[in-house]
Amino acid sequence: xxxxxxxxxxxxxxxxxxxxxxxxxxxxxxxxxxxxxxxxxxxxxxxxxxxxxxxxxxxxxxxxxxxxxxxxxxxxxxxxxxxxxxxxxxxxxxxxxxxxxxxxxxxxxxxxxxxxxxxxxxxxxxxxxxxxxxxxxxxxxxxxxxxxxxxxxxxxxxxxxxxxxxxxxxxxxxxxxxxxxxxxxxxxxxxxxxxxxxxxxxxxxxxxxxxxxxxxxxxxxxxxxxxxxxxxxxxxxxxxxxxxxxxxxxxxxxxxxxxxxxxxxxxxxxxxxxxxxxxxxxxxxxxxxxxxxxxxxxxxxxxxxxxxxxxxx
Amino acid sequence: xxxxxxxxxxxxxxxxxxxxxxxxxxxxxxxxxxxxxxxxxxxxxxxxxxxxxxxxxxxxxxxxxxxxxxxxxxxxxxxxxxxxxxxxxxxxxxxxxxxxxxxxxxxxxxxxxxxxxxxxxxxxxxxxxxxxxxxxxxxxxxxxxxxxxxxxxxxxxxxxxxxxxxxxxxxxxxxxxxxxxxxxxxxxxxxxxxxxxxxxxxxxxxxxxxxxxxxxxxxxxxxxxxxxxxxxxxxxxxxxxxxxxxxxxxxxxxxxxxxxxxxxxxxxxxxxxxxxxxxxxxxxxxxxxxxxxxxxxxxxxxxxxxxxxxxxxxxxxxxxxxxxxxxxxxxxxxxxxxxxxxxxxxxxxxxxxxxxxxxxxxxxxxxxxxxxxxxxxxxxxxxxxxxxxxxxxxxxxxxxxxxxxxxxxxxxxxxxxxxxxxxxxxxxxxxxxxxxxxxx
Numbered sequence: 041x042x043x044x045x046x047x048x049x050x051x052x053x054x055x056x057x058x059x060x061x062x063x064x065x066x067x068x069x070x071x072x073x074x075x076x077x078x079x080x081x082x083x084x085x086x087x088x089x090x091x092x093x094x095x096x097x098x099x100x101x102x103x104x105x106x107x108x109x110x111x112x113x114x115x116x117x118x119x120x121x122x123x124x125x126x127x128x129x130x131x132x133x134x135x136x137x138x139x140x141x142x143x144x145x146x147x148x149x150x151x152x153x154x155x156x157x158x159x160x161x162x163x164x165x166x167x168x169x170x171x172x173x174x175x176x177x178x179x180x181x182x183x184x185x186x187x188x189x190x191x192x193x194x195x196x197x198x199x200x201x202x203x204x205x206x207x208x209x210x211x212x213x214x215x216x217x218x219x220x221x222x223x224x225x226x227x228x229x230x231x232x233x234x235x236x237x238x239x240x241x242x243x244x245x246x247x248x249x250x251x252x253x254x255x256x257x258x259x260x261x262x263x264x265x266x267x268x269x270x271x272x273x274x275x276x277x278x279x280x281x282x283x284x285x286x287x288x289x290x291x292x293x294x295x296x297x298x299x300x301x302x303x304x305x306x307x308x309x310x311x312x313x314x315x316x317x318x319x320x321x322x323x324x325x326x327x328x329x330x331x332x333x334x335x336x337x338x339x340x341x342x343x344x345x346x347x348x349x350x351x352x353x
Numbered sequence: 354x355x356x357x358x359x360x361x362x363x364x365x366x367x368x369x370x371x372x373x374x375x376x377x378x379x380x381x382x383x384x385x386x387x388x389x390x391x392x393x394x395x396x397x398x399x400x401x402x403x404x405x406x407x408x409x410x411x412x413x414x415x416x417x418x419x420x421x422x423x424x425x426x427x428x429x430x431x432x433x434x435x436x437x438x439x440x441x442x443x444x445x446x447x448x449x450x451x452x453x454x455x456x457x458x459x460x461x462x463x464x465x466x467x468x469x470x471x472x473x474x475x476x477x478x479x480x481x482x483x484x485x486x487x488x489x490x491x492x493x494x495x496x497x498x499x500x501x502x503x504x505x506x507x508x509x510x511x512x513x514x515x516x517x518x519x520x521x522x523x524x525x526x527x528x529x530x531x532x533x534x535x536x537x538x539x540x541x542x543x544x545x546x547x548x549x550x551x552x553x554x555x556x557x558x559x560x561x562x563x564x565x566x567x568x569x570x571x572x573x574x575x576x577x578x579x580x581x582x583x584x585x586x587x588x589x590x591x592x593x594x595x596x597x598x599x600x601x602x603x604x605x606x607x608x609x610x611x612x613x614x615x616x617x618x619x620x621x622x623x624x625x626x627x628x629x630x631x632x633x634x635x636x637x638x639x640x641x642x643x644x645x646x647x648x649x650x651x652x653x654x655x656x657x658x659x660x661x662x663x664x665x666x667x668x669x670x671x672x673x674x675x676x677x678x679x680x681x682x683x684x685x686x687x688x689x690x691x692x693x694x695x696x697x698x699x700x701x702x703x704x705x706x707x708x709x710x711x712x713x714x715x716x717x718x719x720x721x722x723x724x725x726x727x728x729x730x731x732x733x734x735x736x737x738x739x740x741x742x743x744x745x746x747x748x749x750x751x752x753x754x755x756x757x758x759x760x761x762x763x764x765x766x767x768x769x770x771x772x773x774x775x776x777x778x779x780x781x782x783x784x785x786x787x788x789x790x791x792x793x
Contacts, residue, residue, distance in 0.1 A: 043696055044650075044678040044709075050780055052688040052766035053681060053708075053715045054526065056369070058728065058773040060721045116721065158722035158774075245727075299727035299740055348736040350758055351596070352608035 058242075064117040066243040070234035071124050071289070077230040078223040081186035082132040086223045092136050094123030096143035104152040118157050122146055125165035128224025128285060129329070130172065132184045138176055142168040162336045163296050166329050173329070183220040194220040197280040198325040201272050209272065214279040225282040235288035244292040247304040248311075252287040253278060255312025263320060271320060283315060286328035296336040302346035303339070310335045364587040365600040367734040369767045371526045371590050371688075373565060377647045379529040383537055383656040386671050388435045388460055392662035394420055395447050395455040398702040399493040400500045401427035408456060412439045417467045417638050420456045429501040429702075430491045433458060434640035434660035436465040446698045448684035449691055455699070458662070471636045475544070480552045483633055490632030491639045491702070495624030496520060496531075496593065497685055499703030502625055506552050508614060515617035517555035518602060519546050519626060521562040521569060522586060522593035525686025528706040530643040531623050533656045535562070535569035538627055543576050545626030548633050553619060556580065560623075561598055563588045590688060591765040595620045597734050609761050624705075645706035646672060649714060650679040659700045665707055666696040679709035687715070688766040721774035729768035729778055735761050739768035743781040751788055759785035 078086040101119040105112045126146050130139060146168025154160040173180045185194035197219050200206040213219050217227025225231075238244045260277035277283065291297060291311050298307050311331045318327025397403045402425035408414060414433040422430040437460045445455035475483065488503035508514055523531040535542055550558045558581045562570050565588045573583060586592055586601050596607050598620055605616050613620055624642065631637040640661050647654040652673035659668060665682070669675065683690040684698065684707055693707075700707070729739035738757060745754045759782050768778040 044675065044680075044682070046679055046682045046692065046694060047717070048692045048694055049681075049717060050777065051683075051685075051690055051692075052770050052779070053683055053690065053692065053710065054371070054687045054770065055716065055718060055775060056771045056773075058771065059718075059775070060724055060726075060773045063724075063726070063773055156722065158724045294724050294726040297725075299725055299730050299738060343738075343741070347738065347757075350609060351735045351737075351761055352606040352611070 061116050063243050064121055066238060066241045067121050067289070068117060068124065070237045070243075071121075071128070071224075073230035073233045074128060074224045074227060074285070075124065077217055077227040078128065081188060081217060081226065082184065082223050083187055085132045085184070086127075088136060089130060089132070089134065089139050089223060090124060090127040092139050093127035093130075093143045094120055096140040097123035097126065097147045100144045100147040101152065104148050105156070108152065110156060113157060116157065119147055122151070122164045124224075125289060126168050129165065129169050129222045129282060131180060131182060131221075132223050133182050134172075134179055138172060138179060142172045145171040158295055160295060161339070162333055163290050163293050166290055166333050166336075169329055170333060185220050186218060186226070188218055196220045196325065197276070198319065201276065201280075202319070202325040205270065207269075207272055209276055211275060211279065214276070219280075222282065225285045228279045228284045231284045231288060235284075238288070238292075244288070245304060247301060248291045248297060248308040249287040251305050251308025252291055252311045253283070255309045256283055256316055259312065259316040259320075263316075277316070277319065281319075281326045282328040286311070286315075286332055290328075291332050291335070296339060298339050298342045298346065300343060300346040300348065303342040306342055306346065307335050307339065310338065363584055363601050364589055364592070365597040365734055367732055367736070367767070368589045368591060368597070369732050369770055370588070371770070373588075374526045374647075375529050375532070375565070377527070377649075377654045378645055378656055379532060381655045383533050383643055383658060385658040386660070386663065386668060388660045389663055389667035390460050391440070392435060392458045392460065392660060393445050393455045393664060393697075393699045394431060394433065394458060394662035395445065395450075395453050395699060395701055396421035396431055396442075397447075397450070397453055398431055398499060398661070399429040400498065401425065401429070401504075404428060404431055406442045406454065406456065408439045408442070410439055410441050413437070414439060414458060415465045415467045417640065427501055427504050429493050429503075430489065430638075431661075432491055432638040432640050434662060435460045436463050437461040446695060448693060448698045448701060448704060455662075473633055473636065475548045475551070475633050478633070483548060483552050486633050487629055490628070490637070492625065492628045492632060493639070493702050494622055495628060495642060495702070495705070496622035497689070497703050497705045499701070502621070502629065505619060505621070506549065508553060508619075512614050513617055514553040514555050514614060514619045516557040516559060516603060516619075517546075517550050517553055518598055518618060518620045519558065519560040519623055520593055520595075520598060520620050521560055521566065521623040522598065523566070524563060524588075524590045524593040525688055525690075525705070526590075527647050527708055528645045528686050529647075530645045530656050530705055532566045532569050534627055534643055535566070535623055536572045539572045539576055541630045542623050542627050543573065543581070544634065545628070545630035546581065546621075548629055549621055549626060550581075555619070558582065559584050559602055561586055561602055563592055590767060591734060591763070594734065594763055594765060596763065609758065639702055642700070642702060642704065644668075644700055644704050646709075647706060648679060648709035649711050650675050650677050650709040652676050661702055662699045664697050664699050665693070668700070668707075669696065675709065677711060680712040681708075681710045681715040683708040683710065683715075688770065689764065718775040720776055723774055723776055726773060728771040728773065732767040732771045734765065734767065735763060737762060737782070739778040739782060742785050743776060743778050746781045746785045746788070751792075754785050754789065757785075760789050762786060
């Protein structure tokens with residue numbers, strides 16, 4: 041018998057079944073319910089924004105990797121995730137070219153200029169949105185009502201509570217997403233379905249969502265009790281705005297959140313605190329985006345100060 | 354009958370649950386493989402000072418005759434497993450060291466023993482006598498590390514061993530040699546445990562077995578007497594590591610850079626205890642061991658008693674050859690073993706198993722960028738941050754490396770195993786370790 045020609049490598053010689061492309065694919069699958077619901081509520085606008093954002097993200101990634109002479113990695117799917125996530129958090133009436141520009145900022149500046157997959161400090165989709173918010177604030181705060189409502193335009197529930205002190209809230213509509221808002225953030229039901237899938241696949245860690253949502257719930261519970269006429273309660277603050285998509289899909293982005301468990305707790309609590317401070321006392325009705333971006337910036341420090349105790353000391 | 358809730362708490366933090374793959378061999382009785390026509394006995398089969406050859410070309414040797422020895426304390430002599438003629442002493446393949454001096458012996462098939470082998474009653478021997486017998490029998494740690502056993506038994510002045518832990522965890526997938534040994538040679542193993550316990554004067558003796566080896570637990574339950582005790586541990590890799598065993602059983606952490614004896618514990622493998630029993634009671638030096646030959650490429654996977662120095666080729670020929678050509682050959686377990694490129698490598702004292710894996714079983718994957726998912730952080734039994742260490746090593750940030758303590762790494766490979774980006778984290782940490790050591 042001929043001798044086998046085995047190959048050599050250092051141990052371990054076997055590997056687990058978790059793979060980065062699979063984890064990215066899981067997030068895409070988990071976003072599908074939210075995508076479907078957004079198209080149901082905002083029809084062709086939502087569809088166009090999602091397609092444009094995805095195409096712009098993948099295109100920007102390929103172009104920049106080509107220009108920077110890096111390996112073209114669009115097949116790992118991470119640009120697709122950024123594209124979908126970005127589309128989920130922009131208003132339905134946003135001009136398509138602005139969506140394309142925002143996508144370019146998300147991938148080109150927030151991700152590739154920082155070194156590509158795994159090296160970015162800030163969540164790309166959120167940084168793209170922050171750019172649009174700074175460049176085109178009027179477009180970013182003009183809300184089309186979903187086609188299921190009679191109105192053509194309508195303020196978001198957070199805006200209504202904050203600026204009109206209108207505490208007449210339909211929690212069912214909030215839960216299902218039948219309200220004004222960014223195209224993919226409105227339906228808590230669809231997002232929770234996706235989040236459940238991510239937990240099932242062990243793709244995301246539960247610490248950040250729990251501490252984030254828990255902090256939001258506790259603060260809104262206290263402030264509502266303290267001044268019931270002015271502030272809405274925990275159910276409202278958990279379901280309205282972008283806190284669900286933020287807590288499960290943005291804050292959990294492994295690249296931009298801490299690697300230590302203690303760090304994750306602090307990260308989530310920090311996100312919750314900043315979100316609620318902006319919502320209750322800031323100039324804007326919503327604070328999810330800035331809360332996560334700020335905590336992204338703190339992540340390297342959190343990783344450093346929350347290192348586990350050395351074994352045996 | 355068994356306290357299963359206690360079992361679940363008998364564990365350590367971190368680690369990974371692996372596919373066991375032990376069913377290939379666990380149910381089969383251990384078979385003895387006769388010595389082949391020619392043996393290649395490496396002169397150095399332990400960690401420590403290398404041995405000098407005592408024999409030369411043309412010498413006649415007998416079973417149990419010393420082939421190589423060293424004067425240094427941390428060393429273990431090597432004996433001839435067969436009788437025959439020394440054909441040459443030259444550099445030859447070694448599963449761990451690549452190439453190292455070895456004695457080629459032609460088997461005369463006469464199995465002539467040395468007249469000096471004597472049977473002893475361990476109860477009549479003093480501690481020092483037992484340690485001398487263990488040293489002269491060339492016994493090393495049989496769990497794979499191959500550290501000379503008499504060095505461990507000679508507890509330094511001022512240190513007291515309170516607890517002796519007998520390692521029957523066998524946490525590496527595929528390997529079942531220790532499991533079979535505990536079932537088939539229960540009495541001998543326990544006698545060995547008692548000898549070790551007497552030498553150390555340990556108050557507590559705990560035999561630690563993973564929960565996937567309950568048959569071994571039941572077999573040993575029948576023969577053990579107090580103070581011997583069996584603890585069943587949760588099946589999780591790397592439960593068989595010394596630090597993880599001590600953590601799981603005694604909830605104690607061995608401080609960095611210290612040994613188990615610094616917390617009053619000594620760990621011995623079940624295979625080592627068996628070898629000690631053989632040496633002390635029967636006067637047999639360590640010249641053969643139980644090796645798990647397994648993997649989907651083998652026609653007859655199983656546990657075999659193999660003479661040290663037998664080439665893999667001879668074992669394969671004896672047990673029926675390959676079903677399919679293996680894509681990877683590993684001496685040791687799949688997590689910490691060393692991959693081999695030739696079948697001419699001999700079995701040595703530290704060989705726990707030899708795996709013949711197919712392309713599918715031992716796939717090599719493309720490395721992707723780290724996404725900081727922290728699965729490596731969660732899996733590290735020593736609470737290290739493999740992803741951070743990897744980054745510091747990769748970008749040569751040596752000044753930051755120190756505070757991440759790469760030298761604490763036990764190289765279990767759990768981080769590389771779980772990494773979804775298939776980054777060879779263990780190798781990066783090893784590199785960091787070397788850099789650390791060189792700086793001192």
